[in-house]
Structures are given as C-alpha cells and as structure tokens.
Amino acid sequence: MENSYSLQRMADRMQIQDVMYRWCRAVDRLDFDGIRLVFHPDGIDRHGPFNGNVDGLIDWIRNRHAKIPFSMHQISNILIEFASQDIAIVETYVRTVQRYPADAKANLAQLSGGAAGSDGRGADLFTCSRYIDKFERRNGEWRIAERNLVQDWKQIVDIPDNAPVPQDGWLKGARDGSDPLFRLRAEAGL
Template sequence: MNENKLAELIDRHEIHQVLLRYARGLDRLDNELARSCYWDDAIEDHGHFVGTPDAFVTWADGTTLMFEATQHAVLNHVCDLQGGDAYCETYYHFSGVAAEGPHFMSTGRYVDHLQKRGGEWRIANRVTLVEGTYDVPRAEIAPHPSTAYKPEAPCQASRDRNDVSYHRPPVPRRP
C-alpha cells in the first residue's frame, strides 16, 4: 500500500472517531468530550438550534436530560476528502427513553465540514437534517431501564464517567 493511500485511511478513521466521540459525549452527558469534536469557530445548525459549539453543548445537554437514557447511533457515512477539508454525510438514529412514555426516536443526517488543523480533525460546521421524528410506545414486557439491573451491579448504564464504558478494563458481573 502506498503512503498516500495509508494517510487517506488514517484520515478517514480519525474523522469517523470524531463522529463516534460526539455521540458518546452526548449520551454519557460528557460535555467536554462532545465539545472536543468542534473547532472553536464552528457553527452547529441543528433543527431549532443554530449557534456556537459551547452554546450547542449546553443546549444539547438540557435536551438530553429530558430523557432517562439516550442513544445516538452513527450509521452510513460517506466522506469526500480534499486535503485538510472533509465533506461528510452521516446518517444517524436517535432514541430517547422517557420516564412515562412514549419514548422518542429521530432519524436524519449530519452534513459536516471537518477540517484538519495542527494534525487534528474536528467539525468546522455542521448542518443536522432531521428527516423523521416518532413517538414510540413503551413495550409492556420490557424492563424499566432503571430496574434492568440491580443498582449495585457494575454493568448498569450511567450517564456520566461512571459508566462501565469508561472503566479500564470494563468490569463484568460475576456468576
């Protein structure tokens, strides 16, 4: 493999990691992680919100806290690399678990301009296109998220840095 192709693959991987960190940051209420995905001069155009990365993270945090749990799934991803600029389209699926239901689901796309500055990729500008929103009824047989595991269980989901995904190594329950 030639060095140019290897450099391109590394850039693509690093760009994808930015998108995954963004989703994790929002779902774990890790504002520092979510904010690290943006350049300071970026603009986020996100449905009812248009503004700076700092203002967006504050807004998103308040929106996310309306739910007991959230998941931002990053799906299909295409990326046009042009030197230190990348133009990407990434499909997403968002699920929010409401205390009483119905739950909320949203689908759409992130249309991003990322830039590589000082050897690091971050979002320079983003337009979030919401293409569908859905109310989802609570299933009769599904356990409530807060009772799926005993509170003392180490694998219970947590919306902060106490979540098992931050543990190195992760600690499974014992039989």
C-alpha cells in the first residue's frame, strides 16, 4: 500500500488544501477567475439550488451574491483520502456567515429552503456544511472535478437595529478588487 505521508503525498495534501483556501477567498471576494481556477474546466458543482458546470456556478454566484455585502467561508477538518495516484476524495467542513439586506430576501430564501427571517429586516445566515469533493490531478495540478455541498445545519438571525458598523477611516472588506488584500497583493507584485 502506498505511503499516504510520503514527501510527494504531503505536497499533494498541501496543494489540495491550498485549493480549498483559494476557493474560500474567491467566493468571498467574488473573484470569478479565482473560482474558475479551483475547478477543472469540465468540473461540476452540486450546491443545493444549483447543480451544473463551472460557468453556470459562476453565473449563479454572480447573481445570488449581487446584493450580499458580506460573506465569509471558514474551513476546517480537511480529510484527504487518495483513491489512486491522481484522484482524492476530500471532505472539508465549512462554516459560512453571510449578510442579507432586506432587499435580498429572495437570495436568502433560495439557499435556506424558503426561510428568510422577519419581513422588512435584513438577516444573517449561519451555516455548518461540508464539501465532499473529488479532486483530480491533471497535468500535475490538483483541482476539483466534482463538488457536492452537504448542508448539515443553518440558522437565520435578524440584523438588530443596533448592529455594529465599521466607522469612517477603518479598513472595510469589499467583495471585489477594491478589498485591502488586493492592494497589498498588487504592491507585492502578486
């Protein structure tokens, strides 16, 4: 049996883990090129209300997230099992927090099975889910060939009137190329 912790397999594990981190950044910053790069071109995604190819996934995220000002995917418990030299089954736990303004209730209901919080109020969605992915190494690069989102738990919390907000002069996250991360990356030549 192959050594799952040889130097090569450790490098494979780190590359797969990096793909998962890049997915989180790409979806949270609405970096559609970044989303495309974590999947093989013929990759598929089963995300609950969306099931289809990468181009369809990007269009779905672009439309669904258009009114969502904040999204954060946090991953943990990445279990990688190698089925062969170039195929791995990867289970990754993911917690997601997303803010939905009152005018984005339809976007929230789409992912929550119809629930959307109180009428006329914005809401935060909290989830505990798992990505069950088939990774393939092609041309020396690990990417997702098949993604399955398993939705284990969700909670919707109405945004209170006294919710904290960043003050003028504070760095604020953005879901596009104006996020402070991209300025630092550009300054560093990345």
